Amino acid sequence: MDRNIRTVDDVLKLLDGLFAPEADRWTAGAAGWWDGFYDDRSKAVPFFVAKPDENLVASLDRGLIAPGGRVLDLGCGPGRNALHLASLGFRVDAVDLSPQAIAWAEERAREAGADIRFHQGDAFELAATGLTGPYDLIHDSGCFHHLPPHRRVSYLDLLDRLLAPGGHLSLTCFAAGENGMGSEVSDADLYRQSALHGGLAYTPESLRRIFSDLTEVELRRMNDEPPESPYFGEAFLWTALFRRDAADAGR
Template structure:
């Protein structure tokens, strides 16, 4: 958040981050869900591991498994943003990826570390804000940035931070794999400006294929589809109210 408050009176904006922090404040206390102060909210969310939350299951996304099975992505360095209890990070590590996994919640990280120990998986877990992690804390550049459920909980202005993170950590030719709320399936379909008028995110933002293609227009689309709905007995996680998208960052010019 803005560190200049109280130092310079009412003149608190000098940088882009100052503007983003001010806009975060319009969503208080909901802003705690995506800023470094959000640990307590998410810790409460993860406190009861027996809750019937779909993504509490120890199953990887069906889309991730599909990308790997079809050779659309291959082992390398991976960053899992908003890793939760680590279900996708563990699958990546089991297949030879060198994995960093980040989440705001200490409770989620503790749960993920327990699962990793039980599985014998080597994952570097980081508790904190992915946007605030320094290069020294990460082992990138990454061949894969994986996001299953973080993006749709960000307010519109934090897409700026999200794209900046990709620009900073994703290797040329690397992939972004994204799972987010699908318009018509789950999430709010309000226009961006209306979230600021309402001072709330209505539980998360829904996206259309066109909006995702526009936001990530600097990337090449590999695949964009609805997630397959997986039955309870499946070894994979899948809910059809989500989009799954795979984008590739252009290779560096010679």
């Protein structure tokens, strides 16, 4: 008989287990699933392209994000956004669960002569032990929507630990509604079904509620970029930019 629950972390790990084997997409044991995903680099996967997110480029070009700071790229994959940020003089830490993704990103960085610090592992554990903030920008292109509802608590804690006062969260995630993508099953039903259905869709209202401790700068659909564009863009995604106000730090 197990009676081992005594901390919030114990509860979170118990809830992780309800979603096995999908837990392999966000926990420390995820290397196997994601390594299989990244193993064939010739697959027609939209974000395998070596192009930065159009919303990230637009935020930088419009001066919404200040140049030259420290950046954390969450779920960096093959490193397309990390490479773009490093080319602009940002000091970049890039995290991914998959050794295959990190190896691919490191290859791209070597070819580009980019100085990026790559970290393979669970971002939540690294936030507590291996990553040293504060970061002026945390960029997340497709990590957040793979988390089960209870791991939003861990995500917000990561932001609280690592995002600098005045810093920004740049987020890209599945959009609910017409021409969107991802599961629109309610949080409660996700637990009843013990399934995440490949990723969760969000409404603007749900994103505003989850990140209500931050100030919204922009929230819109991602532009649908044509194949010849130098930027990545798919209209089934939301893009959001939130700012952590200096007065909110340390609350």
